[in-house]
Amino acid sequence: AQSVTQLDSHVSVSEGTPVLLRCNYSSSYSPSLFWYVQHPNKGLQLLLKYTSAATLVKGINGFEAEFKKSETSFHLTKPSAHMSDAAEYFCVVSEVRNYGGSQGNLIFGKGTKLSVKP
Amino acid sequence: DGGITQSPKYLFRKEGQNVTLSCEQNLNHDAMYWYRQDPGQGLRLIYYSQIVNDFQKGDIAEGYSVSREKKESFPLTVTSAQKNPTAFYLCASRYGGGITEAFFGQGTRLTVV
Numbered sequence: 488a489q490s491v492t493q494l495d496s497h498v499s500v501s502e503g504t505p506v507l508l509r510c511n512y513s514s515s516y517s518p519s520l521f522w523y524v525q526h527p528n529k530g531l532q533l534l535l536k537y538t539s540a541a542t543l544v545k546g547i548n549g550f551e552a553e554f555k556k557s558e559t560s561f562h563l564t565k566p567s568a569h570m571s572d573a574a575e576y577f578c579v580v581s582e583v584r585n586y587g588g589s590q591g592n593l594i595f596g597k598g599t600k601l602s603v604k605p
Numbered sequence: 606d607g608g609i610t611q612s613p614k615y616l617f618r619k620e621g622q623n624v625t626l627s628c629e630q631n632l633n634h635d636a637m638y639w640y641r642q643d644p645g646q647g648l649r650l651i652y653y654s655q656i657v658n659d660f661q662k663g664d665i666a667e668g669y670s671v672s673r674e675k676k677e678s679f680p681l682t683v684t685s686a687q688k689n690p691t692a693f694y695l696c697a698s699r700y701g702g703g704i705t706e707a708f709f710g711q712g713t714r715l716t717v718v
Binding site for chain 1: 611638640645646647648650653663693695697704706707708709710711712714
């Protein structure tokens with residue numbers, strides 16, 4: 488079965504400095520990977536997704552992620568943090584193998600809370 | 606506009622009561638999901654449905670029930686058997702599975718009073 492690990496529960500950066508949110512996945516098959524962002528008391532919004540095309544994926548709001556199969560990683564980066572980036576971020580892998588009818592279900596990491604200092 | 610709508614935004618439940626959370630989508634998606642979110646635990650799958658009139662238990666289905674009578678609607682009932690129902694509940698829908706992303710509602714915060 489697939490799994491996903493977000494290596495940091497909390498990351499704090501200063502405004503204008505780079506952001507790195509780390510994600511490792513486990514999958515026996517070619518995974519589909521996603522990053523979502525959640526602002527307080529809101530739903531989740533898709534930032535970007537990897538679906539076996541280009542390994543460097545560009546998303547909304549200046550975020551990007553690189554799929555590295557050899558490292559089983561899908562880290563999220565942004566060159567310059569903005570105050571509005573403060574939120575919780577989730578790395579997600581999609582099941583591609585059918586386990587009791589669960590094919591296609593999304594497996595969520597536990598989230599990384601990003602704080603941005605002025 | 607296409608989207609997924611959850612209601613109400615806030616809900617209060619007394620001990621021993623059943624409450625129903627609404628989730629409606631007009632995206633023509635086949636698959637719908639209910640997640641529970643608690644601080645520090647990410648999202649945990651309660652129930653999912655990949656087609657009308659069929660649904661499956663997720664990882665934490667005990668104390669919850671669902672129905673899927675229409676493609677657009679996937680209501681979740683939190684029963685009195687759920688001993689710790691205070692949480693943020695998120696509904697999502699998806700076109701098929703695999704490589705497609707899920708779209709989320711804005712969530713319902715349920716509090717036991």
